[in-house]
Amino acid sequence: MSRALAPTKLVYVNARAALFDLYGDHLRTRGGRASVAALVRLLAPLDIAAPAVRTAISRMVRQEWLAPVRLPQGPGYAMTPKCARRLDETVARVYRSGSVPWSGRWQVLVFQPVRERARRERLRADLSFLGYASLSETTWIGPRPSGELAALLDDQQVRADVFESTLDGDPRELVARAWDLSAIARAYEEWMEQAVDLVGGLARDAPDHQIFATRSRLVHGWRNFLFRDPGLPPELLPPAWPGEKARVYFEQEAARLLPAAAAFVDRNLDKGVH
DSSP states (O other): OOOOOOSOTTTOOOHHHHHHHHHHHTGGGTTSEEEHHHHHHHHGGGTOOHHHHHHHHHHHHHTTSEEEEEETTEEEEEEOHHHHHHHHHHHHHHSOTTOOOOOSOEEEEEEOOOOSHHHHHHHHHHHHHTTOEESSSSEEEESSOOTTHHHHHHHHTOOEEEEEEOOSSOHHHHHHHHOOHHHHHHHHHHHHHHHHHHHHTSOTTOOHHHHHHHHHHHHHHHHGGGGTOOOOOGGGSOTTOHHHHHHHHHHHHHHHHHHHHHHHHHHHHHOOOO
16 A cells, blocks of 8 residues: 655645646646636545635636636636646646757846846746746846747836857856756655655546546646756756656656546536536
8 A cells, every 4th residue: 555645735736726737737628718616626626625716716817817708607717818828838848748959059038137026036936937047136047948938028027138049168067057956856756756656546446536636636746847947958967867757657647547537627517507
């Protein structure tokens, strides 16, 4: 029998994060919209109560990630174009297979100083999510351009000079200054151990709502790496990089659990208001 998991981000998902995962992993390919009643039903297996779902929806509407719509099943919410861009960027990085070879060039962003602390912290978090790292307060680098960068700068009303450049020196030294690869490697090893326990605890005859919940927690835990791992080219990573073993396991298990999870989603989207 699998040992009990300690509470971690892999098994606990808050309502807002669960909604992002749900829209990105399931609803994006089903029209990008769902009724409130369906959203409540779909997050129930994750132990997220209806009031928490509604509070998270309201917050996402204020932040322009979701917009209200009328559906045959009742009141609902659809992705905004801003949300669709973020989810497309996320999916491309969550499912990393088929990534393009690295050109050897870096994208360099040079900002004017952002004086307001809240805006500066928000910009830092969003740039880290897109795979950039800071070399100084005003200079950031990334191994490849992000398709979401222009929209991010426009949304936050921040100006940046953007360059593509090659490095005159050892790129591994630059990587070591910009990212803590040892910490990222340890995080992958811990995630792998927790993920094996999580999936291993699922009974062979588990109902589809349990499979949906397990897969959702697996996806959520993996998605958290988008805030830490920029997806560096293999030639810039240490040998036997644990992120690759973790990626193979994630994609294998996410694909294996998808049919039952998708059946649960489809069944609950088709229901009317109760």
